[in-house]
Amino acid sequence: MNQPKENAGLSMKDYNHNNLCTWCDGCGNYGILTAIKRALIELELAPHQVLICFDVGCHGNMSDTLVGYRFHGLHGRVISLAAGAALANPDVPVIAFGGDGACFSEGVGHLVHAVRSNYNMTFILHNNANYGLTTGQASALTPHGEKMNTAPHGTVEELLNSMDFVFSLNPSFVARGTSGNIKQLTDIIKAGINHQGFSYIDVLQACPTYNKFATHEYLLGKCYEVETSDFETARKAAVDTSEKIATGVLYQDKTRSTFLDQLEARKGIDTRLVDEVRKVDVSALLAKFS
Numbered sequence: 001m002n003q004p005k006e007n008a009g010l011s012m013k014d015y016n017h018n019n020l021c022t023w024c025d026g027c028g029n030y031g032i033l034t035a036i037k038r039a040l041i042e043l044e045l046a047p048h049q050v051l052i053c054f055d056v057g058c059h060g061n062m063s064d065t066l067v068g069y070r071f072h073g074l075h076g077r078v079i080s081l082a083a084g085a086a087l088a089n090p091d092v093p094v095i096a097f098g099g100d101g102a103c104f105s106e107g108v109g110h111l112v113h114a115v116r117s118n119y120n121m122t123f124i125l126h127n128n129a130n131y132g133l134t135t136g137q138a139s140a141l142t143p144h145g146e147k148m149n150t151a152p153h154g155t156v157e158e159l160l161n162s163m164d165f166v167f168s169l170n171p172s173f174v175a176r177g178t179s180g181n182i183k184q185l186t187d188i189i190k191a192g193i194n195h196q197g198f199s200y201i202d203v204l205q206a207c208p209t210y211n212k213f214a215t216h217e218y219l220l221g222k223c224y225e226v227e228t229s230d231f232e233t234a235r236k237a238a239v240d241t242s243e244k245i246a247t248g249v250l251y252q253d254k255t256r257s258t259f260l261d262q263l264e265a266r267k268g269i270d271t272r273l274v275d276e277v278r279k280v281d282v283s284a285l286l287a288k289f290s
C-alpha cells in the first residue's frame with residue numbers, strides 16, 4: 001500500500017452512514033461491518049483512500065451503511081469488477097464483498113482466475129451457507145440434506161468443499177474468521193489488505209433467519225485459532241471441519257508476485273492505467289456508433 005499515513009484520528013463515525021439498515025436481527029453482517037470499519041481505522045485508511053465493492057445480496061446492502069468509495073455490481077461479478085479497479089489503480093486498496101451464493105455459482109469462474117492471477121485485492125466471503133436475499137435458497141455451500149426453502153425435503157446436491165477448491169488453485173493468502181469474533185476478524189482483514197496479492201477471506205456468517213444449522217453459538221463453539229503454516233498443513237486444517245473449524249490467517253505466501261508486477265508491458269512505467277486512459281481522445285470513435 002502506498003497510502004499516506006495521515007489519518008491517525010479516524011473513528012467509527014467516519015465510516016457510518018445514516019441509511020436504515022435492512023438486515024435481520026442477529027445477522028452476522030453486523031459483525032462483519034464492524035470488523036471492516038475497525039480494520040480500516042487501524043490501518044489509518046480514510047474512506048476516500050479505499051475502494052469497497054459489493055455483490056448483490058444481503059451482504060451487498062452494506063453499501064448503504066458504509067461511507068467510502070463504493071461500487072455495487074451485478075450478482076456474481078464483484079471479483080471481476082474489483083480486479084479491474086485494482087489493475088487500473090494499484091495505489092488504492094480494493095476490497096470486494098460477496099456472498100457464497102454469488103461466489104460459488106455465477107461468480108465461480110471469476111474466483112478461479114482471480115486466485116490464479118494473484119490480483120492485488122482482498123475478497124471477503126460472507127459465507128452464510130445460503131442465498132440470503134432470495135430467502136434461504138440452498139447454495140453450493142449448503143450441506144447436503146439440509147432442508148431449505150428451495151429444498152423442503154433436503155438439499156439434493158453435494159456440498160462444494162470451498163476451502164479444498166480454493167487451495168487447489170494455489171492461493172497466496174487464505175484466511176477464515178467468523179462474524180461473531182470481531183476482534184479476530186479485524187486482524188484477519190488487516191492482514192488481507194496488507195497482503196500483496198489476492199487475499200481470500202472466508203467469513204462464517206451467522207444467518208439466524210435461514211441458516212438453522214450453523215448458528216452463532218455453534219460457530220463460536222467449534223472454531224479455534226491456528227497460526228500460519230505451510231501449504232499442505234494449512235490446507236488440511238482448512239478442509240477438515242468435522243471436529244473443529246480452523247480460523248485465522250491459515251496460509252500466506254509473501255514471496256509471490258502479483259499479476260501486475262509480472263506484466264512485462266507495465267515494467268518501468270510510473271503512471272497508472274486510470275490516468276493513461278484519460279489521455280486518449282475516444283470522441284471520434286464514440287461518434288461512429290452514436
Ligand SMILES: Cc1ncc(C[n+]2csc(CCOP(=O)(O)OP(=O)(O)O)c2C)c(N)n1
Pocket residue numbers: 055056057058059060074075076098099100101102103106126128130131132133134139
Ligand atoms: C444473475 C443473477 N442471478 C440471480 C439473481 C437473484 N438474486 C439476487 S440476490 C440473490 C441471492 C444472493 O445470495 P448470496 O450471494 O449468497 O448473498 P447473501 O444474500 O446471502 O448475502 C439472488 C439469487 C440476480 N440478481 N442476478
